[in-house]
Amino acid sequence: MRRWDGPGVLAAYLSDIDGESVAQKRVSGSAGADGEDLPEPVVLLRTAEGEVERPIRNVTAALVMAAVPWRTVRSVRGQSHFPGWYWSATTGGHVVYESRLELARLLVADFDTEVVGIAAQPFLLRATVGGRARRHVPDFLLVHADGAARLVNVKPVSRLEDPVVAEALRWPGVVARSHGWAYEIWSGAEAVYLANLRFLAGYRRPGLLPGALTDAVVAAFRPGDTIGSLVGRATRESPAGQVKAAALTLLWQGRLSTDLHRRLSDDSALEAAL
Structure with missing residues (x-):
């Protein structure tokens, strides 16, 4: 259980806004102006x-x-x-x-x-x-x-x-x-980053794709892949639409990563999660 030691911290804070003497009166363990401790x-x-x-x-x-x-x-x-x-x-x-x-x-x-x-x-x-x-x-x-x-x-x-x-x-x-x-x-983040997150969030729900498919896309990944090259390689086993959805799901899950401060496209370079 954590002990509250806030009066000392708040005293420093109040000295910034009220002046040291007022802060000491109100917080530092002595009675306040109304006779009550904080x-x-x-x-x-x-x-x-x-x-x-x-x-x-x-x-x-x-x-x-x-x-x-x-x-x-x-x-x-x-x-x-x-x-x-x-x-x-x-x-x-x-x-x-x-x-x-x-x-x-x-x-x-x-x-x-x-x-x-x-x-x-x-x-x-x-x-x-x-x-x-x-x-x-x-x-x-x-x-x-x-x-x-x-x-x-x-x-x-x-x-x-x-x-x-x-x-x-x-x-x-x-x-x-x-x-x-x-x-x-x-107060916000870069517009491109948020736009990419909004797009990837469409793939956040679990269970929409077979686990075997996402695992197969991970297995098909090669260093230097882009979204397009990975989808092209993995499409040999499954329909392209499902493979691309799996790749985007993996980006949302963090199993694959890319620079989300640049607009997502088939040319987005991929990295495997550590």
């Missing part, structure tokens, strides 16, 4: 049994993965964002997103073979920061194969210059890092 940040989760409230030191990534989203998709007439549900190959189920930018981050996470767990709108975080009660629902919690967790907030670059937005995104990162989680503010 309470430990609290996480609220939604489970099948109802809402659960725990101090953050008692919250594990596994507990978060077992919960349901704190917020779900809302559809309001005239809304400017585009929420929805994305079927994730990583989770084997649908993951909620609240904007197209969040959907793009979901694609990146789903494609990452090191990511083994994805929770969207995972919990409500409550803390006292600078003498004010704060509430925040992060966009994602990602769990990696090595057990590491990453809290992710998604926000367009144009919004990051707003001091209010920057402040709202900063303090959850302080709490996350103090808890041993990485923290990321994501």
Whole structure:
């Protein structure tokens, strides 16, 4: 169980925004202006049994993965964002997103073979920061194969210059890092890379092709192959359409790789996964 040592970390943070004397009064273990110490940040989760409230030191990534989203998709007439549900190959189920930018981050996470767990709108975080009660629902919690967790907030670059937005995104990162989680503010990726991911995501569902076919395409691979040359060689045994689908499936699965920062084509050079 991880011990919360956030007051010391938050003290350093608050000294940046309030001045050292104010930070010491509010966080460093002495009583605040109202005579109360800074309470430990609290996480609220939604489970099948109802809402659960725990101090953050008692919250594990596994507990978060077992919960349901704190917020779900809302559809309001005239809304400017585009929420929805994305079927994730990583989770084997649908993951909620609240904007197209969040959907793009979901694609990146789903494609990452090191990511083994994805929770969207995972919990409500409550803390006292600078003498004010704060509430925040992060966009994602990602769990990696090595057990590491990453809290992710998604926000367009144009919004990051707003001091209010920057402040709202900063303090959850302080709490996350103090808890041993990485923290990321994501604002997008290269357009060509995302376009390639969207295309490959069409091949993410398992079971659409026989396993023997994808194995045969892997066996047919030769160093220096392009998508076109591999498909041409493997087509001797199976229809070209199925072989190409298998090659693209292997790219999504990470068993083959190519430079996704260039537009995918039959001339895309391939490498076998290590």
